[in-house]
Every structure is written in structure tokens, then in C-alpha cells.
């Protein structure tokens with residue numbers, strides 16, 4: 159199996175060999191701590207062996223449910239926020255045609271998303287779009303109590319029942335939630351929806367290899383078997399028994415912590431492929447929620463190049479030297495487009511004639527890397543052979559494993575997110591949710 163590859167050569171001017179060596183033991187210890195299950199947040203380690211623990215029966219059940227939705231829906235709405243939609247969207251976008259939504263004839267249902275904002279216009283426009291369409295719903299919420307997806311589900315469930323009738327709607331709704339708690343579980347049981355369970359031991363941002371990610375990805379027509387196989391391969395390649403210099407997850411965690419300690423406080427995940435935009439978003443949640451606590455943590459930022467070279471490029475080249483980049487580089491395009499020759503050559507592009515567009519992109523990538531390293535920006539590179547399920551699966555596990563190791567090196571619990579509750583409490587108080595009477599009084603006094 160070809161694999162993704164981490165290259166840290168272009169950090170050597172910024173992190174000396176001695177400093178990196180000093181992180182070897184810390185990274186290995188952190189990796190062992192994860193596997194012994196005795197570190198902080200150890201009740202959330204279910205993701206660690208997810209790829210190898212998914213059974214054939216579970217995969218078949220997911221594929222069968224996906225087939226029902228594929229056979230009966232033109233559009234499937236995936237309702238969820240944060241970890242309950244970013245992984246699915248990252249993989250689906252990476253594998254779909256860039257103009258998928260505009261295809262007139264399609265093999266697979268169009269996947270659209272809801273419950274990841276509270277925007278009235280978005281919901282109005284979505285409901286208008288779904289009018290008279292055969293649509294289905296995958297409602298995903300681990301807690302089953304998150305406001306954004308609950309609100310979207312209430313609206314879309316009602317619309318589906320009105321359009322299809324209650325009995326038919328029931329067949330087109332699938333809920334993915336905790337096995338016992340939460341309003342979504344209660345609702346699904348009461349209404350008799352097909353359900354899948356998110357285990358307590360898997361946090362939202364680590365859940366893409368559970369039905370949370372796998373079901374929408376299968377509905378979109380992609381191979382969840384290959385995705386899992388890729389992740390499983392990396393489960394083996396990132397284990398605590400793999401020596402530090404051959405263990406990509408340990409190395410990545412060590413280098414980024416060494417850079418952080420040297421004052422590089424922001425990591426920018428970079429792609430040169432627009433289909434990876436949502437992979438950036440998935441990665442931002444994974445690292446942001448895992449590490450940003452106790453007044454510590456690298457700030458995870460992201461850009462799409464070359465697009466953002468024309469907007470953020472200036473800052474990256476010459477702004478405050480507190481950043482480093484991790485470039486996800488897709489080695490081979492899935493399609494071939496060559497630059498045509500033009501007799502008049504008025505645009506002056508004949509020097510590129512005959513070259514593939516990807517060669518131009520690769521030179522932009524190389525030129526950018528050299529310029530940024532020369533400009534004081536350490537550069538890590540993750541090479542992905544192609545945009546295929548197998549390599550996306552490898553990359554998902556790689557980043558998850560590295561995140562766990564990195565969080566332990568940093569000395570925080572990488573599996574909780576206590577800070578996210580603060581805005582929710584204020585919002586509930588302002589909306590006068592029952593039970594928040596005291597908080598309502600207190601917050602109104604601040605206005």
C-alpha cells in the first residue's frame with residue numbers, strides 16, 4: 159500500500175537535532191500513555207482502535223442504510239455541527255467533483271448540510287431548495303442536545319413529513335447519537351427512526367470513522383471500506399512500538415511542540431488543492447478544541463493556496479515571525495489538463511505550452527515553500543499520493559494520533575472542550591431557557 163509521508167527537513171533550520179531529540183522521549187511516552195489508557199481524558203480513547211475494531215457487520219449495516227437513502231433520495235441533508243459534520247464534509251468534498259452540486263444527472267444523492275449555523279436565511283433557502291424534492295435526513299448529534307442541529311432537525315423533519323407523509327418520512331430519517339442519553343435519542347426511539355450509536359468513548363472531533371462520518375460518506379457514494387483500510391494501516395504505523403524516527407505521528411507531534419516552545423504560536427495548514435478546504439476545517443477543530451486550553455496551545459489556522467497567496471501571502475512572507483506551516487501536498491492529480499500552445503501568445507504563456515496544469519501548481523508549491531522558509535517560516539510537508547479514500551483514511555488517523563500525542567506533550571487533556579460551554583450558557587440565558595433564570599438575571603445586568 160502506498161502511504162502518506164511526512165517530511166520535516168524544512169524545519170531543521172528552526173529546530174536543531176538536539177532539541178528534536180529531547181522531544182523523542184516525551185513523544186514516545188505520550189504515545190504509550192495513550193495506549194495504556196492512563197493519561198488525562200482516558201475515558202475518550204475509543205478512537206484509538208476505531209479502524210481495526212469496526213466489524214464487517216457494522217460496515218454492512220452502514221452500507222445497507224446508505225443504499226436505502228441513495229435509492230430513495232435526490233438530496234440527503236446531513237444535520238450536525240463541529241465533529242458531527244466536519245469529517246464527513248472534509249472527505250466528501252475531497253472526493254467529489256468540484257461542480258458536483260451543479261450536475262444535472264447524478265448517480266448519488268446530493269449531500270447538503272444543515273445545523274452548522276443558526277442563520278435564518280440559510281434555513282429559509284435550504285427549505286425552499288428542498289421543496290418538492292425527494293430528500294432524506296441524517297441527523298447527527300453525539301450529545302443529542304446541541305441547539306443548532308436540533309433546531310434544523312425540527313424544521314426539516316416537519317417539512318419532510320409534510321411533503322412525504324409521516325410514514326414515508328420515518329423511512330428517510332436516520333439518527334446518529336449517543337446510545338441512551340439526549341433528546342435526539344428520545345425522539346428517534348419515539349418516532350421509530352433507524353439509529354446508529356456514537357460510543358461514549360469517542361469524542362465528536364475524533365468521530366469521523368464512526369457512523370457520524372461513515373454513513374454520509376457512504377451515501378455520497380464513496381468507499382468506507384477503503385477509508386477504514388487506510389486508517390487501519392496508520393493505526394499500525396503510528397503505534398508506540400514504532401521507533402520515533404519512523405513514527406510519523408510522534409514526529410509531527412514532537413516537531414510542532416518544539417516549534418511552539420521556540421515561539422511559533424500559530425500553525426497554518428496549507429493545501430494547494432481546493433477540494434481540501436474542508437479538510438482544513440476538520441483539522442482546525444481537531445487541534446483547536448484539543449489543545450487550546452489552560453491558556454496554552456498552538457493556534458490552528460488554515461489557507462488554500464494558491465488562492466490565499468494573493469490575500470494572506472504577504473502576511474505569511476513578512477508578518478510577525480510566530481508561524482509555521484504544514485503543507486498537505488497531493489502528489490498526483492486525478493485528471494490531466496495540458497496548457498495549449500497559442501500562436502499569437504498575447505498572454506505570454508507559451509513557455510508553459512504542453513505542460514500539465516499540475517506541474518505549474520507544483521512549481522508554485524515549491525517556490526512558495528522556498529520563499530517561506532527563506533522568510534523565516536518553518537515548513538512541514540505531508541505528501542498524499544492521490545485524493546483517494548485510502549490516503550484520506552491514513553491522513554485522518556495520522557492527524558488524530560498526532561493530536562493525542564501532541565496534547566499530552568503539551569500537558570493538557572486533549573479530549574475535553576470545557577470552554578465551548580461558556581457561549582452556550584450566555585445564549586441560553588439570553589433566550590430565557592427554562593432553568594437559566596438566575597443566569598438570565600445576571601447577564602441582563604451586564605447589558
Ligand SMILES: O=P(O)(O)OC[C@H]1O[C@H](O)[C@H](O)[C@@H](O)[C@@H]1O
Pocket residue numbers: 239240241242298299300301302303304307362363447575578
Ligand atoms: O455532536 P454534538 O453533541 O451535537 O456536538 C457537536 C459539537 O458541538 C460542541 O459544542 C463541541 O464543542 C464539539 O466538540 C462538538 O463536535
